[in-house]
Amino acid sequence: MKWKTALGLSLFLVLHFNLCKAQNVRLLSFSALQNQIRTEKSSVLIVNFWATWCKPCLEELPAFETISKKYRLKEVKVLLVSLDFEKDKMKLEKFVKTKKISPEVILLNEPDYDTWISKINDDWSGAIPATLIISTKSGKKAFYETGMTASKLEEEISKFLISQ
Amino acid sequence: MKRNQIYALGIAAIITIIGTYLFKQANAKPARRALETASFAQPVMDGYQIGDVASDFSLRNVDGNNVSLSDFSNAKGYIVIFTCNHCPFSKAYEDRIIALNDKYAPLGYPVIAINPNDPEAYEEDSFENMKKRAAEKSYKYPFLEDTKGIGQLYGAMRTPHVFVLKKEGGKNIVKYIGTIDDNAQDASAASKRYVEDAVNNLLAGKPVIVQTTKAIGCAIKWRDNS
Numbered sequence: 086m087k088w089k090t091a092l093g094l095s096l097f098l099v100l101h102f103n104l105c106k107a108q109n110v111r112l113l114s115f116s117a118l119q120n121q122i123r124t125e126k127s128s129v130l131i132v133n134f135w136a137t138w139c140k141p142c143l144e145e146l147p148a149f150e151t152i153s154k155k156y157r158l159k160e161v162k163v164l165l166v167s168l169d170f171e172k173d174k175m176k177l178e179k180f181v182k183t184k185k186i187s188p189e190v191i192l193l194n195e196p197d198y199d200t201w202i203s204k205i206n207d208d209w210s211g212a213i214p215a216t217l218i219i220s221t222k223s224g225k226k227a228f229y230e231t232g233m234t235a236s237k238l239e240e241e242i243s244k245f246l247i248s249q
Numbered sequence: 250m251k252r253n254q255i256y257a258l259g260i261a262a263i264i265t266i267i268g269t270y271l272f273k274q275a276n277a278k279p280a281r282r283a284l285e286t287a288s289f290a291q292p293v294m295d296g297y298q299i300g301d302v303a304s305d306f307s308l309r310n311v312d313g314n315n316v317s318l319s320d321f322s323n324a325k326g327y328i329v330i331f332t333c334n335h336c337p338f339s340k341a342y343e344d345r346i347i348a349l350n351d352k353y354a355p356l357g358y359p360v361i362a363i364n365p366n367d368p369e370a371y372e373e374d375s376f377e378n379m380k381k382r383a384a385e386k387s388y389k390y391p392f393l394e395d396t397k398g399i400g401q402l403y404g405a406m407r408t409p410h411v412f413v414l415k416k417e418g419g420k421n422i423v424k425y426i427g428t429i430d431d432n433a434q435d436a437s438a439a440s441k442r443y444v445e446d447a448v449n450n451l452l453a454g455k456p457v458i459v460q461t462t463k464a465i466g467c468a469i470k471w472r473d474n475s
Contacts, residue, residue, distance in 0.1 A: 087253055134465075138337045140371070141468060168465050170337075170434045196438070197431040202463040210406035211428075212468040230406075230468075 108190060110167070110178050115195040115204070118166065125221050127162035129245045131238070132217040134193075134205075136168045137180045141232050142214040146186070148235035152242065153188040161242060163188035168213060171196075206230075220245050296404010299460045303329075303414050303421040304402060308363065308393035309376070311383040316391040318361065318414075318421060325357030326415040326424070326451060328444060331395075331405040333364045334382050335373035336467035339408045341433045343386065346409070349429070349444060350390040358413075358448050360390040365400030365408070370470035400469060407466030413447045413457075424451060427462030 113121070122130060133149050135142035146165075153163035165186065169177045171194045181190050195201055202211045206228035209215055216229045218241055227241060297303060303318075310316045318327055328349055332339040350360035368375035376394050383392045403412055404426075413425035425447035430439035447457045 087256075136337075139467065141470070170341075172434070196434050197441075198433075198464040199428065199431060199441075199462040202465070209463070211463045211465045212407035213465060214468065 108181060108186075110174065110181060111191050112171065112174065112194050113191045115193065115201040118191065118193055119204075121164070121191075122219065125162060125164075125219075128160040128220065128222055129156075129162070129242060130219045130221055131161065131163045131242070132166055132219070133163065133233075134166050134168060134213050134215045134217075136213060137173070137177055138169070139213050145214055145233045146184070148233055148238055149188060150186065151235045152238050156242065159246065161246075165190045167192045218242065218245060296402070296406075297412065297423045297426065299423055299426065301423045303412065303423050304399075305421070306397060306399045308395060308397065308399065310391045310393055311376075311380045311388070316361070316393055321359055323357065324359055324416065326413065326448070327421065328353060328358055328360045328448065329403070329412040329414060330360060330362050330409050331365050331400050331403070331412075331469070332362050332409040333366045333371070333374045333467070334378055335366070335371040336408045338433050338464075338466045342409050342429050345429055345436055346390075347386065347388065350388075352445075353448050354390065356448075356452055358452070362388070362390055362392045363395050363399060364392065365395040365405055365469045365471065367470045367472040369472075396472065398471070401471060405469060407464075407468060409466060411444055413444060413451070415451050424457050425460055427459075428464030428466075433464065 122132065131149070131152070133142075133145075135146065137143070149163050149165065152161065165188050167177055167190055169192060171192065174192055177190070177192060180186075198211055202209050205215075205217060206226075209228060209230055212230060214232055216233055216238075218227045218229075219225070225245065227244075229241075305318045307315045307317045318324075321327070330346055332342070332346065334340075346360060346362065354360065364374055364379055366374040368378075372378070379392055379394060382388075405412075409429065411425065411427060411429060412423060414421040415424045416422075425444065427443055429442070429444050430436070431441040431443070432439040441459070443459055443462050446459065450457050
């Protein structure tokens with residue numbers, strides 16, 4: 086009887102953690118995002134700017150998913166910053182759930198783009214996809230206003246992991 | 250707590266951990282296969298700065314005829330907008346682009362819309378679909394197909410991307426580069442109307458105050474041959 090209970094309990098927990106773990110997407114202002122970046126505990130933070138309507142962004146999402154899983158023990162964190170419109174928050178949440186996106190997704194709600202794009206990087210025109218890699222220890226940053234592949238990401242991450 | 254209860258809990262914990270690990274592995278695999286197909290977009294490094302002389306061009310309009318800036322002999326300048334059909338930002342700004350033309354074409358600053366996207370990448374941006382959209386919304390301004398890399402020459406990075414030009418001594422001088430206003434999501438909430446402010450100042454013979462702005466937009470997928 087006890088063993089059956091244990092088995093049932095573990096099955097429930099496995100299913101619970103893996104199937105029902107769809108994350109809640111938080112709505113953040115730019116200052117809240119800056120704060121989250123500043124207080125990040127992992128040694129390397131990868132911030133990808135994307136949106137559900139952006140085709141090249143969706144093409145590269147699997148690369149970020151892979152990197153996030155592969156490097157989770159190496160202190161690399163992936164943060165997916167969605168630039169979907171605020172009114173499309175439910176659409177975004179549904180997307181995150183059905184695509185089983187595991188890295189943290191936030192919705193950046195800061196419509197006056199000109200006030201903050203240059204604060205992410207001076208050379209960023211505002212086109213997405215775009216990716217920022219930050220070493221939280223040294224403060225070193227790299228910015229890419231291009232599409233990414235997992236191999237390109239790995240190459241860039243390795244530069245950050247070596248330099249620490 | 251009895252010993253066999255502790256055993257049972259321990260087993261439950263172990264199965265949970267193993268199960269979680271197996272699930273994560275199973276989820277990770279399809280992702281790894283898909284990523285090999287992603288391609289790189291090359292960023293445009295040059296392009297126009299404020300004060301540069303903008304080139305004229307001759308591109309096919311949705312009515313089938315080629316259009317050049319010089320066709321508008323009475324124009325004092327131009328509101329050149331790189332935009333397209335598929336991009337949600339272009340869609341969000343479409344009515345505002347129509348309104349800009351309605352307001353400023355009679356004053357000598359017509360809108361010239363150019364679609365820089367490769368229709369191979371976005372079917373919605375094909376010439377046929379450009380014609381369709383222009384007819385549906387009764388565009389009163391040209392909507393041109395950029396088959397000659399004019400977007401790259403100007404330095405357009407995203408859609409929509411605006412270049413306000415002013416005619417000075419027979420040349421078209423770049424006076425403003427950037428976004429239309431400060432709120433893509435909600436036109437009524439926009440408080441800084443950059444393009445209107447720029448054109449108003451040019452019409453009044455004053456310098457443009459805010460000359461460049463940035464905005465989120467859709468990356469342009471250039472044609473291979475442009």
